[in-house]
Amino acid sequence: MENRTFARSIKIFLIDGMPHGRMSVELSNWTGKAYKIPRTMVLESGDRPDLEGTGVYLLFGKDLEDDSKDTVYIGETEEVLKRLKYHLDNKEYWNVAVVIISKDDNLNKAHLKYLESKMYEYALEAG
Numbered sequence: 609m610e611n612r613t614f615a616r617s618i619k620i621f622l623i624d625g626m627p628h629g630r631m632s633v634e635l636s637n638w639t640g641k642a643y644k645i646p647r648t649m650v651l652e653s654g655d656r657p658d659l660e661g662t663g664v665y666l667l668f669g670k671d672l673e674d675d676s677k678d679t680v681y682i683g684e685t686e687e688v689l690k691r692l693k694y695h696l697d698n699k700e701y702w703n704v705a706v707v708i709i710s711k712d713d714n715l716n717k718a719h720l721k722y723l724e725s726k727m728y729e730y731a732l733e734a735g
Contacts, residue, residue: 663709669702684720
């Protein structure tokens with residue numbers, strides 16, 4: 609099979625004007641949208657109405673038993689912002705969340721479960 613590469617553009621929006629703050633990311637010809645949200649800025653994210661819907665998310669941080677190791681929690685939800693707020697109180701280790709949503713609200717429960725499963729597989733492969 610021939611290996612082809614296709615040019616793409618990525619639009620990164622610094623929501624708070626800071627490179628270490630919240631950001632949204634869009635890829636050309638893709639109906640999804642990604643957010644990077646520091647743990648300390650989850651509560652401010654109520655200003656993003658698209659985070660009220662469905663999505664998959666990754667919580668990145670340090671392993672509680674060995675802080676020299678990184679860890680990730682992968683989940684899916686029908687209410688992204690509500691779930692991130694829940695994890696503020698119930699998961700201590702994470703310091704940044706990455707959220708993937710659909711710009712056209714077209715992710716159903718089956719899509720979410722599939723994406724969560726594929727991300728889990730990739731995380732296992734990456735160690």
